[in-house]
Amino acid sequence: MRQLFFALYARDLRLAWRRPVDALLPFGFFVVAAAMFPLGIGPEPQMLRQIAPGLIWVCALLATLLSLNALYTGDYADGTLEQLVLTGQDGAVVAAARAAAHWTLTGVPLVLVAPMFGLLFDLSGDALGTLAFTLLLGTPVLSLLGSIGAALTLGLRSAGVLLILIVLPLAVPALIFGSTAVAAVDGGQSAQAQCSLLGALLLLTTVLAPPATAAALRIALD
Amino acid sequence: MRFTSYAVPSRFFRASTSLLPWLWATAAMAGAAGLSLGLLHTASDAPPGDAGRILIIQVPAAWMSMVVYAAMAAWAAIGWLGHVRLASMAARALAPTGFVCTVLALVTGAFWTRSTWGTWWMWDARLTSELILLLLYGGYLGLAEAIEDPRRADRAGALVAIVGAVSVPVICFSVRWWDALHQGATVTSRQPPELTDGMLPATGLVALAFLAWAFAIVFVRLRAIVLERERDTAWVRALEGAVSAKARVRGIRGAPA
């Protein structure tokens, strides 16, 4: 099982390495989207500092969602997906490996860059650390939840919109816990509760999402 | 006569034909009683005053939106995991009604908020959760309608509904957390819509009316789905063949239909 996981994981990273632009697009979206807000709302530092935690988290969420579209479509198109899922390989491991690769390519850059954006919005040093930590816990959750949506909407015409519609409600808890944690720390309070909740959410999602994704893949491929 | 025998589409069809008039009658009577009680007879006390009469509809609509979602997820799961075709069809029939109930809960909630607080919307826990429920219904309906193959549509919908149903407790908890956190920051404490005791009997009757109505509408829709999917089976042919043959004969004889 572990062999399969690492083999698929390494393969996905290698494929992404050959087309770095595709892997960097969601990251670019995040930067653009986050930069739009001061332009749209106004550069007043007090207000920007107040909305920064939620703003950055929402932009991270949207960037992750937009990159989920292509999660399975490539392998679906050339038949690799059917080979993997329908030849008795453990679907949950396939799903977990794919989600892990997606997180490495999309979530990790966000974890690294978002605190820098937090600086642009004048968040305190502690808040920046909390931002990185909550994104570290939250982006895997988003990748895992998104893989369920990507598997369900495989091959459909309006897959992109449907995927966002399906995954957004599920992502609300991560968004709330993550953004309120950063806001709390920026205001001088502790965010222990939110971080524990995020950790629990991550555990729950890691256990439940891959089997659900595997079931969704079987439904889509049958 | 076992309950599971109604899992056969033809039996359900026959049973629903005799049940529907009773359902419509219950909905009409309970609705009339509840509305007249709530609008004409009861004095409305407490701060909301007469605006509280909106809650007679808002609260049952919110209840129904949640009950229908749970039923939809349950029947979808039974249909998918238990391989009961009628159960999958029942889930598809329930979804639009649940969606309408959610929209109603939101719209009447907006009217209530406007009447009590002056704004058309309030981002409190209950209304925000209702909005998220609307998204959950939208995801199910969007996905099921986008897939042409009925089997795949039913199964994909079932998975979305189950994932949604499992997530609902987590989502509600997080929204209530979010609401409690931000309530402390505002000057005015926002009270969620509360039913006054005087309005309870009327609300109960309206809730019963909503339930009967929902059953009736879902049965009508389920009958349509059954006919759509079972078109080529013997019992449908017999049923519709007899009806249309009669109509054709009447037409040939020139007698009024």
Added chain:
Amino acid sequence: MATWLHWESVDALVAMGGHGIHVWGAYGATAAALTIEGWLAHRRARRARRAAASAALARTDA
């Protein structure tokens, strides 16, 4: 108006203590939504019956 009714006049009923627009707006929206849903459901049922009937007729003719 009768003594067991809460309202003194029809005007009072319509006005609803100042909340008239909102109360009747909410009730009106509910009536509209339920009517539309009912009409759509019955329309689907009618279409399904017609389609099943013509399919049955085609079968008996063939």
